[in-house]
Amino acid sequence: MSYSNSIKSLIDIQDLNITFDEDCVKQGTFKGKACKYITGTLTYNPTHCVKCGIENKNFTVFKNGTQLSRITLPLTGVSPTYLLLRKQRFMCTECNTSFTAKTPIVERNCYISKNVKVQVMIKSAEAQSLKSIAKDCSISPTTVQRVINEVAVHLKPHHTKLPKHLSFDEFKYAKGAMAFEYINVLNGDILDILNRRDNFAIKNHFIVNYSLNDRRNVETVTIDMNAGYVSVIKELFPKAKIIIDRFHLVQLINRSMNKCRISVMNQLRTSDNEDMKKYRRLKRYWKLILKRKSALSSVEYKYYSLFGQRLETSIVEEILAYDPVQKRIMSFIKPF
Ligand SMILES: [Zn+2]
Incomplete structure (x- = not known):
């Protein structure tokens, strides 16, 4: 993941x-309070x-400074976090x-992100005071009340129609508790949030709120590796x-x-000196195995401890060859 994508994933x-x-x-x-500023660019x-x-x-509309x-x-x-968005x-x-320039993460003339609003809504469903929600979300109690009022106005019965492309996601909203949300992939709109993410709750939600006909219209559902x-989606x-x-x-x-790699290492953990040498090499050079093949140097000889003067590529080749299964799996999932 690139640096930029990692930051984005971190702050959702x-x-x-x-x-x-x-x-x-x-x-x-x-x-007067310590905080974190994350500077980003929107263009x-x-x-x-x-x-x-x-x-x-032909530049009818041209870029002209930033705000x-x-x-x-x-x-x-533990610190309040602000996005300084250029x-x-x-x-x-x-x-x-x-x-x-516009971004779906905030509404126009609004200075708290949609994620903060989502957090306020989830917390407001629990027995928490305005003051404690305000503290947890680094906004004022008046803003908490305003967000609740704002969302309440828009709370309509469910969207009668589901979009063609859905994305299922989950996020942590309290200590150890995970929530489930589903999103319209095309415009990024959060369609609904459930405070549970088990199959039963999800199934129930969709069956109660949408007809089968409606659900038949969904063409793709994007999920993470969960x-x-x-089976629920099917x-x-x-x-x-x-x-x-x-x-x-x-x-x-x-x-x-x-x-x-770890299972190979466990097999090598014996009293045999040769095996232990292999074990230590696998332990030390695990990162090289994850590297793209094209990113490994095949020209520069360097000193590697446990190996001596070697090429990066030859190290990877050798440690993969410690186990025929490992070698085969790696060449299958990592052809480049
Ligand atoms: Zn114009």
């Missing part, structure tokens, strides 16, 4: 137009002018007006294809490579 931001540089996290203070090429609607061709907003995010660690400003040559959902959305999120796929491959 899915907008592809937001990027983060290295050193984007700084300690600071806000209203893209608009297809149209949002004011007059003219199509953006900085401070957006409250859910806590990371939003791109655009200028339209047709109607001579300017406008600012195999538990697969039951609920008979026509849907299941897509596995590629970040989670990479994670799974790494995990299974490590698992395979």
